[in-house]
Structures are given as structure tokens and as C-alpha cells.
Amino acid sequence: MDLTIKEIAEVLGSSQTSEQKITNVEFDSRKITTGDLFVPLKGTRDGHEFAAYAQESGAIATLWSEDVSEAPAGLFVFFVSDTKKAFQKLASYYRQKLAPKVLAITGSNGKTTTKDMTEAVLAQKYQTYKTQGNYNNELGLPYTILHMPETTEILVLEMGMDHAGDLTLLSQIGQPDAAAITLIGEAHIESLGSREGIAKGKMEITAGLKKDGVLFIPVDEPLLSPLIRPLNQKVVTFGLKEGMVQAEVLNTTKQSTEFSIDGKNFLIPVIGSYNVKNALVAYSFGHYFGLSNEEIAAGLKNFHLTKDRTQWSKAANGADILSDVYNANPTAMGLVLDSFAELTLPGRKIAVLADMLELGKDSKQMHRQMAKHIGDSLAEVYLYGSDMEALYQVLKDSNKDVFYFTEDRKKEMIEAIKRDIQAQDSVLLKGSNGMGLAEVIIALQEK
Structure with a gap:
């Protein structure tokens, strides 16, 4: 990392003069x-409580917003009024110092997959660095910036949001040269009120977009149309068989999807036309930065998904x-269920669906x-969670085998699925992270 104690002090208005370099910046004392700088943040526990532990682990400096008299001895201390804001300010400075081109990606669905695709494409020509995992919020984004290698030429930032104003902050920290919105869905509708509110929230990604920048948006999202009119930046639409950048799906298998853009064929190692739309964003970013179709195709064909996004694995019995x-x-x-239905697979198709959280008053509907x-x-459907009962009431009288389990019956559901599935079957599991379906997957994989 290319930051000195003196440099950090100048950014944060402190008074240190040492030219000693910082090795890294961490807010988790573990x-x-x-040689690291420790950033104590206030959450369930106050990070200041862990400064001594951070020092024992090798930290040489810390931000500090508590009483001056309580600051740890033996560390370079940067006194600030708010450690989180100081952390964000330092990230903004570091981005300016290294001066990579910055790409910003948001959306109700697909932003992580699109980030992974985009990074893989641009890595064919440039030194790239991307948001790791889901570090896409007011802490994760500055952390990503401060952890990018000094050789980074293009920084790919995933930007998430829970409330109005979140993306304005992230975009202003990131100052993207180009940005993309994957789609407008219902994620966080509880706090944003409506899909219109979500669309407005996603458009905040343009708050820090460079004046000569570009915004990529889905052509089939009418809620964005009135919101892009005041923009001075270039807007490019993408879609399946429509938009300024178009793709046609040619073939889908269990492991891949093939599609064409302007007569050139591409392949991605994931299922679903919705993932072709994500690939269109990566394609658009690639062309924006001068990559050839061959380079883009190589990146898309070999990109690696972040964990738990439409991944295939094997159950213990071979399913x-x-x-x-x-x-x-x-x-x-809906997208993943439709894509699963389109696949030609041996044996039965079984879906395990858990509650979708944070949908507000219209959740059951x-x-x-x-x-x-x-x-x-779909041969069978397992439904799990209090809100999935609403779907069960619709499906229970159909000619399909449908099983419903409340949240206190997860173990019972797991045992039922394990008894049921056969070696030739394919099982889709989809639900919010808070419902713990990852535990079901582990149980199915255990011999």
C-alpha cells in the first residue's frame, strides 16, 4: 500500500510527520x-475497545474519535471526529492518488455476477481489481478502494443500497467513469416504498459519475426513462433483441448459455437469459475500454462467480x-425458476424455495x-418460511406435490428432501440469505 503516516495525517487534518509506510488498512482487529492502520468503528461493539488488541497484532497506527487521554500509547494516532467518515475520506484520497478508471455497478439483482463478468473481461487487457465478496456498502466500498493494488488500472466497484441516499454517498466516494444498472426489482422495497422509489435510489449511482462518463441501463425498464432525461452523460441501453446493445440467446445447457451480439457468438458458464443481460453490461464496459470481441469472449467464457450465485454442485447421492x-x-x-424450467435435465426437477425478506406490506402477495x-x-416444490405459506395456499390443490415447512421445522424439511431426492434429480434452492438455505445445501452434500 502506498500511504505514509504523514500523508494520512495531511488528508485527515492530523499532525503526524513520520514518513513510515502503512502496510494495510483494516477495521476488523482480527x-x-x-504495519497496519486500525480503523475503530462503532457498531454492536465500539471498535475503540479493540485498539489494544490491534496493537498487539502489529498495528502501528489508529484512527481515534474518543477522548484524547484514552488514546493508546505507542501508536501513531489520528484524531478525528468520526472514524467512519475519516475512513471514507481516506478512501477517496487513495482513489485519486492511484487514479484508476472506475466502474460502478448496481441493481436489484445481478450486480455481483455482472461485477464478476466485467472484471474477467477487462482483465484480458488491464490490471483490474474488483469488490471482493459483498463488500458493497458504506464500509465495504472504501475498504475495497484502500485494498486495491498500486498497479490497478481499472477498479470495478459493486454498489449496494438499503435506503435512499446510500448510492449517492458511494458514487461520490467512487467517482465512476462509467456506471451500470442491471435491473429494477423489489429488493429493499420495504424501506424504499415502491419500485419507483427503488428506481430513483438506483439512479443515485450517477451522483459521482464523471461529466464525460456513460451510464448503461436495461432498455426494458420504463421506470428509468424519465429519470435519465436530466442527465448530461451518455446513456446506452441494452437488452435481448432490443436496445442499443442487443443479444440473442442461441442455446442454454445446464452449464452454459450461448448468445450472439452483432453476429458474434459468446458463451457464459452460467444459465439463464437474465445472465445474458448481465453479460451485455460486461460486453459494453469492454467495448467502452477498447477491448476486441475476442478479448471480451475470452473473459466471459472463463469468469468465476462469487459463491452462492447460481452454482451447481452435487448432493451426496449424486443428485x-x-x-x-x-x-x-x-x-x-422468477428469473431463476424460469431458467431452471427451460433446462433439459435427466430425472425430476425439484425446487426448494424460502421466504424473500424485506418486501414490506405486500410480501405475501x-x-x-x-x-x-x-x-x-417442476415435479415437486418444497416451501419454507412464514411468507411462503401464501404460495403454498395457491399451489396446494394443484396436480403437483407441494410440501410446506415452517421455520421451526428446518431439520424435518432437510430429512424429507434427503429421503426424497434420487441420483438423477436436479434440485434448485432459492431464498433470502437470512433463511439459511445454505445449511440445507450442506446437509444434502454430507454423506
């Missing part, structure tokens, strides 16, 4: 190594498991609407 359990909203669940995505190709 990750501290020799195939399609896991998409990191998060869920009606748009995302949104769960009921999933019935239109449960077609004849």
Missing part, C-alpha cells in the same frame, strides 16, 4: 497484521444441486405471484 441462496426478491426468484413461475416441468 485481520490486523504488522445435482443448483444453489442461488445469497439473496432473493420476486424478480430474481409477492410470494403468491411466484405461482406463475412454477410450471409443469
